[in-house]
Amino acid sequence: MxxxxxxxxxxxxxxxxxxxxxxxxxxxxxxxxxxxxxxxxxxxxxxxxxxxxxxxxxxxxxxxxxxxxxxxxxxxxxxxxxxxxxxxxRIPPLGRSTSSGGDGKGREPSEAKLNAMFEQYRDCNEDAMLADGIESLCADLSVSPDEFKVLVLAWRLSAEQMCRFSRAEFVSGCRAMRVDSVKGIQARLPELVVEVTRDPELFKDLYRFTFRFGLDAESGQRILPSDMAICLWRLVFSVREPPILSRWLFFLETHPQVRGIPRDTWNMFLNFSEAVGDDLSSYDDTEAWPSLFDDFVEFENDQMNQNISKDKDEIIKQDCN
Structure with a gap:
């Protein structure tokens, strides 16, 4: 040319x-x-x-x-x-980010924003979010404090104990989620719920975290009280409930002598619920299950036998009449 x-x-x-x-x-x-x-x-x-x-x-x-x-x-x-x-x-303007910063997913979360957000909910006497602050945060997130999403949030923050988020836990957890605003957390939570329900390994990690989360760390508690364990079992299984759960919880509620749930029993129940299905027909008492599971299966068998006896009595009465 x-x-x-x-x-x-x-x-x-x-x-x-x-x-x-x-x-x-x-x-x-x-x-x-x-x-x-x-x-x-x-x-x-x-x-x-x-x-x-x-x-x-x-x-x-x-x-x-x-x-x-x-x-x-x-x-x-x-x-x-x-x-x-x-x-x-023809030269594009310089110094402009192409990412949408609304939820912080396209850029590095701002340390200043994370600390400012934490300050909105921090307790006035302690450098941590306590019950009132967490309740206010849940209100801004449009979730209930006893909702599965809040348990997932605590899990991703690696919270050491219930009703308490330290500054380090909150800032590092939000940075790992790549969010630095309430709207960012609100948008990320549904995605986390989908991830944990689809991935068995992630759910197992959440399930084991839940036991530790329910303990009173300040008192050095190692066994979860039965009433707390029942609440946490309902919560952690609220999105994927095993068929045996309702009968298991009924057994615990009707046996007040069961005062606490050790860590091994809590962890093994996940395997137990998957192994026995919904009718306990595949339960093998020769396996190394916790003794509490043996008691539960015996209770269920007794309940079944009683129901069969009642049905027979009803049939006999109808024949006599």
């Missing part, structure tokens, strides 16, 4: 002692066009058709509406333009 930069050559400035042909008469479009093309002759690749209208000429660049001009972006090419084109208009 020859020397590309030739399309940027401009004609020499007009002699001030003489009037420009364009100043004399704008009607002489044809002659003006021929003069202009003659001055651009070194390019040899620029073909200038007759111009329909030329208003002004500044530094060799023509301006006007509906004018055929030599484009500065495609050397020697002709195009129709209503406004002058410049190289600088």
């Amino acid at each position: 020859g020397n590309c930069f030739s399309c940027f050559k401009v004609p020499p400035p007009p002699d001030p002692s003489t009037n420009s042909p364009m100043e004399k008469d704008k009607e002489g479009n044809s002659s003006t066009t021929q003069n202009l093309c003659a001055e651009l002759q070194p390019s040899q690749e620029v073909h200038c058709p007759p111009l329909t209208a030329v208003e002004t000429q500044v530094n060799g660049n023509s301006k006007g509406t509906g004018v055929m001009v030599v484009g500065s972006d495609n050397c020697g090419s002709l195009h129709r333009d209503k406004t002058p084109r410049t190289f600088y208009s």
Whole structure:
């Protein structure tokens, strides 16, 4: 295409002692066009058709509406333009982030924002969110404090104990979730719920976390009280309840002598619920199950035998009548 930069050559400035042909008469479009093309002759690749209208000429660049001009972006090419084109208009603006910062997922979470958000809910006497602050946070998140989403949030924050989020737990947990605002947490929670319910390994991690989360860490508690264990079993299984759960909880509620649930019993119940199904027919008492599971199966068998006896008595009474 020859020397590309030739399309940027401009004609020499007009002699001030003489009037420009364009100043004399704008009607002489044809002659003006021929003069202009003659001055651009070194390019040899620029073909200038007759111009329909030329208003002004500044530094060799023509301006006007509906004018055929030599484009500065495609050397020697002709195009129709209503406004002058410049190289600088093609450069994208600098210093702007292309990510949507509404939920913080497209950028690194702001430490300042995380600390400012924590301060909104921090207890006035302790550098931590306590029951009231967590309740306010849940209200802003449009969730209930006893909802499964809040348990998932505590799990992702690696909270050491219930009703308490320390600053370090909150800031590091939100940074790991890549959020730095209430709206960001609110948008992330449903995604976390889907992830934990679809991935058995993630759910197992959440399930084991729940036992530790329910303990009173300040008193060094190692066994979960039965009433607390019942509440937490209902909560952690609220999105994927095993068939045996309701009968298991009924057994615990009707046997007050069972005062606490050790960690091993809690952890093994997940395997137990998957192994026995919904009718306990596959339960093997020779396996190394906790003794409490043996008691539960015996209780269930007794209940079943009692129901069978009642059904027989009802049948006999109906026959006698």
